[in-house]
Amino acid sequence: MLGGVALHPNDAPQHAEGTHESGLSYDEAFAEIAELARGERIRVVGETGLDYFRTGPEGRDAQIRSFRDHIALAKELGKPLQIHDRDAHGDVIDVLERDGAPDQTVFHCFSGDAGMARLCVDRGYFLSFAGTVTFKNSHGLRAALSVTPLSQVLVETDAPFLTPHPHRGAPNSPYLVPLTMRTIADVTGVTLETACETVSDTSNTLYGPW
Ligand SMILES: [Zn+2]
DSSP: OOEEEOOOTTTHHHHHHTOOTTOOOHHHHHHHHHHHTTSTTEEEEEEEEEETTTSOGGGHHHHHHHHHHHHHHHHHHTOOEEEEEESOHHHHHHHHHHHOOOSSEEEETOOOOHHHHHHHHHTTOEEEEOGGGGSTTOHHHHHHHHTSOGGGEEEOOOTTSSOOTTSBTBOOOGGGHHHHHHHHHHHHTSOHHHHHHHHHHHHHHHHOOO
């Protein structure tokens, strides 16, 4: 198995407040993550970032502190950083600008518009698209994809969530990734084969071979 480790942005405030079910303080929890992240089979530090959808304003300071600690950890270890950004685009970018992003930075389940995609592309970030990009009403997300060079595109399931069209509502699973890849090929104007080969190469470069 390969993997990634991090304190999720919705857990970080609970550690900071001492209410997390694990009983671990923030410092104890982060120390454990930092230790695990050194493992050879841990290929990415994430998902970390900011989530203003599930966590209210009272949790923001703790989320930002945790995000910054994970950025520093990814840099120290030379591993990719994988960002969870939910309804927090502005502050995620602010933190990255302030601290400096790791060389390899991935926005998982990218949910920004074309303007944010351009900003991320300019900085060399990778944008990972989930089944949401196939939804009929996701015009903004497809516009974001259309301004992203294929070489900076990744694909993911976020299973069991974000199931691609036409199976929206059913549990998501890796066998449905081809539906998302088809949309990626269509929007970026390449054949499905080219899209798959390019995304596969990018994934191997970022995360290493299986
Ligand atoms: Zn996430």
